[in-house]
Amino acid sequence: MADHSGKQWWKEAVVYQIWPRSFKDSDGDGLGDIPGITEKLPYLAELGINVIWLSPVFASPNDDMGYDISDYRAIMPEFGTMADFDTMLETAHSLGIKILMDLVVNHSSDEHAWFEASRASRDNDYRDYYIWRDSSGHDEAGNPLPPNNWVSEFSGPAWAYDEHTDQWYLHMFSKKQPDLNWENPKVRQEIFDIVTFWLDKGVDGFRLDAINIISKPEGLPDDPAVIPGKQTSSIPFVIENGTRVHEWMHELNAQTFAKYDVMTVGEMSATAPEEAIQFSGFTSDELHMIFHFEHMTVDSDPDAGMGKWSRKPVDLVELKTILNEWQTKLSGKAWGSLYWNNHDQPRAISRFGNDSPEYRELSGKMLATVLHFMQGTPYIYQGEEFGMTNVQFNAIEDYKDLDSLNMYEGMVRQYGTLTHEQALELIYAKGRDNARTPVQWDASDNGGFTDAGVQPWIGINPNFTEINAAEAVDREGSLWNFYRQLIGLRRGELQHLMVYGDFLPLGEDDAQVYAYERTGEGEKLLVIANFTDQELTRDFGLGEGLSPVVSNYADDAGTTLRPYEAKVYRLAN
Numbered sequence: 001m002a003d004h005s006g007k008q009w010w011k012e013a014v015v016y017q018i019w020p021r022s023f024k025d026s027d028g029d030g031l032g033d034i035p036g037i038t039e040k041l042p043y044l045a046e047l048g049i050n051v052i053w054l055s056p057v058f059a060s061p062n063d064d065m066g067y068d069i070s071d072y073r074a075i076m077p078e079f080g081t082m083a084d085f086d087t088m089l090e091t092a093h094s095l096g097i098k099i100l101m102d103l104v105v106n107h108s109s110d111e112h113a114w115f116e117a118s119r120a121s122r123d124n125d126y127r128d129y130y131i132w133r134d135s136s137g138h139d140e141a142g143n144p145l146p147p148n149n150w151v152s153e154f155s156g157p158a159w160a161y162d163e164h165t166d167q168w169y170l171h172m173f174s175k176k177q178p179d180l181n182w183e184n185p186k187v188r189q190e191i192f193d194i195v196t197f198w199l200d201k202g203v204d205g206f207r208l209d210a211i212n213i214i215s216k217p218e219g220l221p222d223d224p225a226v227i228p229g230k231q232t233s234s235i236p237f238v239i240e241n242g243t244r245v246h247e248w249m250h251e252l253n254a255q256t257f258a259k260y261d262v263m264t265v266g267e268m269s270a271t272a273p274e275e276a277i278q279f280s281g282f283t284s285d286e287l288h289m290i291f292h293f294e295h296m297t298v299d300s301d302p303d304a305g306m307g308k309w310s311r312k313p314v315d316l317v318e319l320k321t322i323l324n325e326w327q328t329k330l331s332g333k334a335w336g337s338l339y340w341n342n343h344d345q346p347r348a349i350s351r352f353g354n355d356s357p358e359y360r361e362l363s364g365k366m367l368a369t370v371l372h373f374m375q376g377t378p379y380i381y382q383g384e385e386f387g388m389t390n391v392q393f394n395a396i397e398d399y400k401d402l403d404s405l406n407m408y409e410g411m412v413r414q415y416g417t418l419t420h421e422q423a424l425e426l427i428y429a430k431g432r433d434n435a436r437t438p439v440q441w442d443a444s445d446n447g448g449f450t451d452a453g454v455q456p457w458i459g460i461n462p463n464f465t466e467i468n469a470a471e472a473v474d475r476e477g478s479l480w481n482f483y484r485q486l487i488g489l490r491r492g493e494l495q496h497l498m499v500y501g502d503f504l505p506l507g508e509d510d511a512q513v514y515a516y517e518r519t520g521e522g523e524k525l526l527v528i529a530n531f532t533d534q535e536l537t538r539d540f541g542l543g544e545g546l547s548p549v550v551s552n553y554a555d556d557a558g559t560t561l562r563p564y565e566a567k568v569y570r571l572a573n
Contacts, residue, residue, distance in 0.1 A: 002258065004335070005282040010205075010263035010289075011335060012499050014487050015100070015379045016049040019343045020057055020079055021065065021457060022438045023382055025450035031457050032438070032449070034080035038088040043469070045095040047385060047480070048487035051263065052092065053100045053207050055343055057085065061111050063176040064154075064402055065436075067102075067209060068109035072194040089202055098204035100263060105191050106210040107177040114190075115178050122165050129187050130178045131170040131216065133159075144168075149222045150239075155406040170220075172213060172239065174402060182214045182248055195256040205263035208287070211249070212268040212279070215242025227305065240270040246278060249286040258285065265337055265377075266290045273329035280334045289335045289377060294322045296345060299429075309407050309426050314352060316531050317511050324505040324516070327375055331503060338371050341381035346434040350390035352531075354564065359533060360387055360467075361479045362564040365552035366529050368479075369566035370514055372486045373527045375503050383439050386472035386480045390434040391461040396424070400458050404431040433458060440464035443471065477554075485550060494549070494570075497525050506540060513561065515540050524571040525549065530561040537561065546571050 024036030034057060044052070056066035059074040066076065075082050092099055108115060117126035135144035146159035146168050152175075159168040160175040170179045180187050195206070216239060249266075257264055264287045266279060271292050280289045297308075298319050304310035330336050340348035349355045353363030364387045372378050393399060396408050404427050411418040418426070427433075438460050441448030447464035450456055461467075472480035490498045501518035512532045518525040526546055530536055539559050546569035548556055553565055 001283050002285055003283055004288065005332075007500070008288075008335075010051075011377060012491065012495060013051045013098075013263065013377055014049045014490060015051040015053050015377060016044055016047070017053040017055065017342055017379055017381045019055045019382060019436060022436050022449070024439065024441070025454070025456070028451040028454050029078075030450050030454045031078050033078065034075070034084040034088050038084070038091050041088070041091050041095055041097065043473075045097060046473075046484075048484055048491065049380065050096055050491070051098045051100060051204070053265075053379065054102060056102045056104060058104075061109055061176070063109070063174050065400075067104050068107070068111075068174065068177045069104050070109040070111045071113075073197055086201075093202070098263070100205045100207050100265070101198055101203050102209060103195065103206040103211075104209040105180060105194075106214050107171065107173060107179045110176045110178055118178075119162055119165065119169070122167065128184045129181055129190075131181050132165070132167045133170070133220065134167055135161075148220050149226045150220075151223070151226055154403055155410050170216075172210070179216075180214075182244070188248065188251065192252065192255040195252070199256065199260050199262065203262075205257075206265075207291075208264065208266045210269070211266040211287075212241050212245055212271060212290075213239045214248060215239075215245040217242055240268070241275055246286065249279065253285050253287070264288045269293050273326050276326075276336070277330065277334045280336075282334060284334070289337045291337050291339065291342075292326065294326070295319055298322070299351065306411075308430055309411070311426065311429055315511070316514065317509060319352075320505070320508060320514055323374070324503075324508065327503040327516075328505070331375065336376035337379060338374050338376040339379040339381070340367055340371055341384045341435060342379070343381070343435050344432050346430055346432075347388055347390045348384065349387055350434070351429075354533060355389040357466075359564055360389065362552055364479045365482045366531070366564045366566035368483055368486055369527065369550065369552065369568065370529045372490060373498055373518060373525060373568060374516075375499070375501065375518070378490070380483065381435065385483045386440075386469050386478065387467055388437075388440060389461065389463065389467065390428060391437050391459070392424075392428045393433075393459055394424075396420070396427075398459055399427060399431065399433050401432040401436065404433060437461050440468040441470060442468050482550075482552065489550065494525070496521055497523060497570075501525065507538070510538075512536055513538050522573045526569040526571070527566075528561065528568075529566040530564055533563040535560065535562055542569070544571065 021032045023032040024040050025032050026035040057075055057079050058069045059071035059076050060066045060069050075085055089099055114126050114129045118130050133147035136147050137145045146157050150158035152158040153173050158172055161168050171177050172179055266287045268290045276290050280287045299314050300308050301310040301312045326336055348367055349364045353367050408423045412423045438449035438456050443465045445452035447460050472478040497518045497520050501520035504517040506515040514529045516527050537559050538561055542559055549568040549570045551567035
């Protein structure tokens with residue numbers, strides 16, 4: 001049994017997520033690619049990050065932007081070649097940057113050779129690679145009914161009917177993403193072989209997509225939480241963290257990860273801290289850390305019956321309660337992941353901060369301060385480091401995300417529950433395309449993402465002329481330089497406190513200010529952040545010999561907290 005309770009490189013890492021399609025286009029086709037990533041690696045090295053999480057670059061028909069994989073050992077032609085990948089990997093390593101691949105093995109594409117063979121007949125060697133079931137009956141018109149009432153995460157039934165074999169296959173996401181049958185040991189061995197292929201190539205670890213839903217409950221019972229006509233999408237409660245998931249994660253780790261010096265992180269919806277300790281405990285022998293989603297739900301209304309497609313104001317006390325609980329419950333037992341943004345979430349500054357010109361950078365620095373001084377491995381999503389914001393396109397046709405398009409189709413065109421304007425307002429706030437518009441590299445045409453005159457695969461946020469990497473890198477005091485400062489502190493003189501120090505929440509009932517301490521080796525850091533555009537007064541023991549470490553204002557106003565002010569103090573030995 002391994003023991004990861006001590007110092008580990010992946011605890012000290014700062015990770016940068018790349019969404020390749022929108023990162024940098026090197027060949028003028030309007031689509032980001034692997035050579036474009038290689039071109040920008042020196043930029044990332046200058047920022048100070050030392051790990052990249054690379055969203056899927058495998059061969060895919062792109063029903064769900066690469067999360068539907070048709071060949072796990074091939075590169076998507078639109079992104080480049082395997083030689084391009086090898087060059088990127090070698091270049092990254094030469095700059096001290098490690099690469100995590102995005103492993104999608106809850107499901108494959110329906111265009112994968114396994115599934116194409118599986119659906120050919122009921123009697124073939126690949127049929128049991130996927131989850132096939134008979135109809136549960138027929139409706140009054142004689143149409144077959146799905147095996148149970150499960151709803152897919154992307155709306156609609158989680159089953160697709162195949163007339164050729166008169167059975168249904170399970171898909172917890174798009175119908176072009178059939179779920180793999182982990183009960184079949186041949187499937188698990190295929191996955192072990194795929195992982196080993198990439199580890200032998202030299203990649204440094206994996207982010208495992210939707211990995212806690214691989215174990216389905218015996219008998220595939222109905223989900224009592226499904227209310228027909230009300231719930232638009234939901235991973236059934238009976239799926240998350242199923243009965244065999246830990247058995248299979250132990251097996252995956254033993255057969256692959258444990259044989260290499262790598263980093264692993266699992267994406268896990270509906271997972272509490274106690275369950276996370278089972279997956280990522282220091283002696284669990286499963287994963288190094290997980291992504292949880294609790295803090296991503298604080299602006300959704302659970303009573304609206306629309307899942308994430310609902311809105312309510314962020315309650316800071318609720319947000320703090322969630323984050324503080326994860327900090328304290330994992331302490332000394334497991335490691336955590338820290339993030340505000342990723343490819344599935346709207347932009348944090350527009351969501352938790354204030355994206356107005358007056359407060360965009362101040363609130364961005366505030367959010368960065370709160371996150372990077374917590375215990376856990378911090379993740380930065382492309383564009384976050386210089387303050388990219390949500391986007392508002394006028395037409396639904398301008399959006400590309402399957403989740404948004406399905407919501408619009410169902411709620412506007414099929415059921416008439418929402419107007420066009422109401423649906424777009426929800427997409428403006430919650431849609432995944434907010435994170436997927438191209439990186440705004442400079443103020444030139446197309447934001448420097450692709451050549452002038454080329455139509456990018458999705459529209460660029462019009463604010464690229466003011467908000468872009470080139471402007472931020474060159475300007476002293478910019479958000480980009482603030483991120484660089486935080487990363488430098490975490491990887492340098494304050495590592496013993498920022499990475500390994502204990503966490504103590506302060507003012508837990510304060511609805512306007514987030515404050516906490518990090519302590520260790522006789523030293524203390526005090527972190528204070530104003531989440532409002534109001535001037536406030538707070539003490540937190542500022543007269544006790546603390547010296548300033550970092551702030552998003554040029555001067556220190558003591559117990560006065562200006563709008564979105566964030567500051568950190570140190571009490572040394």
